[in-house]
Amino acid sequence: MDSWNAFASRSNLFFDSYEISRFDRFEEGALITSDINSMTDGVLHNLPNATESFPDASYGSDILNIMEWFLSDPEACGSTMFIIMKRLPNTQDISQMASLLQQRHSHITASYWLPSIWPLFLVYSVNAKVSGTESISLPSFNAPFNGNYYFGMTLQDHGPLDTFRMLDLKWYNSGSLFSGGCQETLEHHINWGNDTYIGKGSYQLDAVNYEMTLGFEFSDNKEQILQIRFYSYDSIDYWLPYDN
DSSP states (O other): OHHHHHHHTTGGGTOSOEEEEOOSBSSOOEEEESOHHHHHHHHHTTOOOGGGBOSSTTOOOOHHHHHHHHHTSGGGTTOOOOOOOSSOOOOOOOHHHHHHHHHTTOOOOOSSSOTTTSSOEEEEEEEEEEOSEEEEEEEEEEOOSSEEEEEEEESOSSSSOOSEEEEEEEEEOTTOTTOEEEEEEHHHHGGGOSOSEEEEEEEEEOSSEEEEEEEEEESSOOOEEEEEEEEESSOOSSOOOOOO
């Protein structure tokens, strides 16, 4: 409920209508409303009940089927899915899901922090391959507006936090006073728990092209893929390329 309450407290800044649906039991139900308080009541009155759920712990979550059903409707384009669950799916093949996400220009963030809800608009998306200790160049970030941006990034591509030691993301343009960066260390991050995600901001940026670099340190040389995202309060009139 902490994640839901965080969402509900600011949802009116970004959304006009809501729908809630259960997917952890055989008898599904949905509530559609424009009132976030009604949604909160719906969540509180439909918390998990073992007597309504699947009869065996080996059953996997059918969340992927629910997402495919939702994304099959073209009107879903531009929507945000907020998913609260404990049971993971057993399905290994996600090719259909990836195809639908591409068609609907959708993106996924798996985190208790809510960067894809506020601010709403994704404006930079890169998946970086990393291992060991190094500094690499990333695709440049052409900031579309003068304004504030939020930053989100995975520290590992798996959990729990184990091999991460340090990350140092920098953005630079010789003509911008807002060149800067963001650093995270293991010592600092463990104060907030052992999750594998950070979210920081806001950062003031000019509407210019920033060179991006990422320094990192891990305790082993196993290759990982880190997700790097910037979000804006303002929408853009084009879709970002889908980064496989």
